Amino acid sequence: MKFIKFLLVGIFFGIVLVKSEAVSWYRIYEMFRFQSFQMYGIIGTAIGTGILFLQISKKGFIKSIKGADIYVPKKDKGFTRYIIGGTIFGLGWALIGACPGPMYILLGTGVSSMLIVIAAALIGTFLYGLLKSKLPH
């Protein structure tokens, strides 16, 4: 039963991403061609609202369900892994127009070829795990 809330958040997330068209290959194409404001607007207002939420919670006005402080895990310091990994991710994102959330959501909208994308993404993740120690971070 404690998982119900996560299921509901997921459902909400899926609906928002479809209705905002952020799952659309076309919107990603437009974004990287600077031909539409849609994606910039979505990401920009999401970050703006997110900053607001985290600043308010930092002041102690918002606590977690268990009464603890709202905590965002800190990313490790570094440069190489973020710029190279990010670029590789971006190449894939623009090619298939789907990142790791939308690939599942699109499957739900009935695009069964997303199963191929998800399988390939799993293999990509697995390859990273194998090569991790040999890659510059």
Next chain:
Amino acid sequence: METLLNPWPWYISGPLIALVMALLLYFGKNFGMSSNLSTLCAIGGAGKFSDFFKFKWKDQLWNLTVVLGAIIGGFIATHYLSNDSLMDLNPKTITELNNMGFQNAGASLLPNELFSLEALKSPKTLIILIIGGLLVGFGTRYAGGCTSGHAITGLSSLQKPSLIAVIGFFIGGLIMTNLILPLIF
């Protein structure tokens, strides 16, 4: 009701995505979709090949539940919360895509030329989907996050590593869309 069925404007959608992050933080978790790929690898036994996948995947079941919800959400949005309105794409985009061989751009969320079952018969399409998936899966783990973990959560919490990663997302995206896609299509 019509407003709900039409595409939602960015100034509504963006804050709602932040709400997803806020809810997960409120529940004591964090918003990061790409971790699920690692979790699925771990469940599949990838820990036998790399220590990277040796973690208690049972602690991540909540996130897989979010994934399950996202799939259901996608289904609900297309079947019950949509009308047959076309996407409001830039006419320039439509012309460009037309010249690249994409017909009816914006008639549905994705181009049939890449994602329909019919298109899968072409080895070229299959290779594109596989390479795209590989790049996303490899890149997201190398960078330690994706659009949700870095662009939304990381930037909202003003973390420099996430800014570097998002700059990377854009370098890769700009190269693909502007330099490589025209060569492929």
